[in-house]
Amino acid sequence: MTKIRKIVLTEDEMPKQWYNLAADIHCPPFMGPDGPVPPEGWEKVFPMNLVEQEYSTQRWIDIPDGIRELLTRWRPAPMHRAYALEEALGTPARIYYKNESLSPAGSHKPNTAVAQAWYNKEFGTKKLTTETGAGQWGSALSFACSLVGIEAKVFMVRISFDQKPFRKLMMQTWGGTCIASPSMETQAGRDILAKFPDTPGSLGIAISEAIEAAVSDPSGETKYSLGSVLNHVMLHQSIIGLEAKKQLEKVGEKTPDVIIGCAGGGSNFAGLAFPFVSDKMHGAEIDIIPVEPYSCPTLTQAPYVYDHGDTAKMTPLLAMHSLGHAFVPPPIHAGGLRYHGMAPLVSKAVQEGLMTPRAIHQLECYEAGLLFAKTEGIIPAPETTHAIAAAIQEAKKAKEEGKEKVILFNFSGHGLMDLVGYDKYLSGQLTDYNLPQSEIEKNLEVLKGYPQP
């Protein structure tokens, strides 16, 4: 057998440093009511060792041994050559994917969860709070906290809490506490419940509760944790792309022609793509494609503005592509891609012409996901199907052009906890959503009077 399908690395070959794109791309600062927010402005929310990373412009940052040991629970992650998918498409392209679905929580999220849990433990944090929508991030953080021995408290959007009981059970199994948001445990939750006792909740409310629960602990030993968007999260995810480079080298491939990842907050895409952005800035010809749902077109249709990271405006202003903090996307099944904003570093890279975002409708994505499951064998998460759909578009284009392109995408997570979406697709119950331009404009009105990045 000469074909290599699964390219593995030993632990010794796992990267010893993270790559920080903030060394090469400069984002406008966080803005508060009194101007740029200094690092100290975050001290009640995050531990200062992570805040330091958030502001760092150092290109390479050492991965502490303690975090390397946590990562080796499942890393290095294999890269696969998608021979069966290539054959089904009859494409001359060589398609590779980085498999982030093999972590115990089933996605790339634990890459930053274990790093954040470890830095918090070092700092003296006893408890981490966070919010979760569909449940991926809450599971990953519960997993990470159990490994380092600190508490995890997850505010899960009420409607998901009721509809997705298995995610809650995952968190409990790892010893995390998961409560439905809005809850009676915070002022923010009680205020909402007083007004709307039957509210299904929202990510915005859950963020407000999680931050309040952290900053209101008088001991100072409770901190808050965020699973995407911020620079330190992108940093921790860069291990994906750094491993991928070594793996491509092992099979004799040079720089890929196309790099693809789905983008909600941006972290799995950034993790794969950022180490290659630096190559592109030095002249390499690479199409770098963040893929988003047509129904939440942050990079493809929204402006680059200053906006809050959350609906409830608890965070400072971030310079990013945003549909407006009050935007509520249609109920597509890729819950992890239903975010109004985008990581500032991804947004800035798009502004600088280093990336070419693409939006794809959900029916095309499910079709791509099914083809992938039946050829390569792994059932993808609904979010991941967006990356697969774009990879298939590119492979078909390579066929039309008769070019032997190298396409690399991030397989961010498996879909074993999301099979209801496939069932709905197969039984014809899903639909695509076209967002009218007028609705986008209406949602952007909340940004009037905000500073410009």
Next chain:
Amino acid sequence: MTKIRKIVLTEDEMPKQWYNLAADIHCPPFMGPDGPVPPEGWEKVFPMNLVEQEYSTQRWIDIPDGIRELLTRWRPAPMHRAYALEEALGTPARIYYKNESLSPAGSHKPNTAVAQAWYNKEFGTKKLTTETGAGQWGSALSFACSLVGIEAKVFMVRISFDQKPFRKLMMQTWGGTCIASPSMETQAGRDILAKFPDTPGSLGIAISEAIEAAVSDPSGETKYSLGSVLNHVMLHQSIIGLEAKKQLEKVGEKTPDVIIGCAGGGSNFAGLAFPFVSDKMHGAEIDIIPVEPYSCPTLTQAPYVYDHGDTAKMTPLLAMHSLGHAFVPPPIHAGGLRYHGMAPLVSKAVQEGLMTPRAIHQLECYEAGLLFAKTEGIIPAPETTHAIAAAIQEAKKAKEEGKEKVILFNFSGHGLMDLVGYDKYLSGQLTDYNLPQSEIEKNLEVLKGYPQP
């Protein structure tokens, strides 16, 4: 970092042959009404290339390249050193586990599913039928059939079909057909439904339907597939132990002192243990421990007899440990271990004193599973927790004895589709079942007049 947590193999290092324990241990023949069943007796049920393997006593059998390519979708599987679990136990033992949970279906089952699907495809089979209880095997076969391009039809026990809709959705996503058993599609199903329209079904009925659906296809292009018990299944699983040997060698370990796997039909246990049984026959000192639930004590309390493999007596007689084909175990959550019989090769090895079976109650198993999830990070399937519980018992014993033992167990599958059991355990709703000796004796009465092996 000097500790190696995850020991990987490259594709080149994946074994090129399976090991066949039937070369070293001789089982009594299958018995039919007219005496021993010759290979031709199976031709309507299985393709002859697999029947040949079933009867083979050749020690090493080449793995065809086509099957190796299918296996490399996820194999070689990593072996992990359980440093965190060791530390939590304060044991001087070195604990290793082979991680079979990383296959797309989440368990070891695809090792034989892809082999069986490939041999059937080679033979000209167009459709495979099978039964499934909790759904692991039905998912694995649907996965395998989708990769080789043949149809899969799975008869799923009615009560599981209704209670575990996600397993059915997995099969559908891979293109398999999953129907509730008893069904109107077979005579066996119609007969049962006429008498008991509200029956919850049983594995025995589902086997009857699956075999009938195969043998009654006049084209001869439909065959039946079994996921455990038979010799060719054990053969395909031997890749687990063969990989494990190479991995132990890589970290400088000699033969382990203790080898552990959970045992229902016996295939994941056999897969890890059989390649080491041969070492034991040549003088190596190894405790080889199949672990079963206290509530279904096939190896620890049932006699070695001739019995049918299924409740409905469709199969010939197999020489094995059996609680009697009509035995219905208490409703424990490890559905994959609720089987009245045991693989003939495992049974015979126990008879010959090569293995020392052990039974463990489910509460101890869930406790072990939770400790594992919180230390090593992966949530185990309820079946797998039995192996973990035994590994913990052995690690504690090594501590008492002050011995640096090497313990190796098989992590047969993850528990992401089985979280309800953890929820019930955590909320105090689970109980242990002590099976009275009188009930075991009563169930064995059906075997009166059967031949003796």
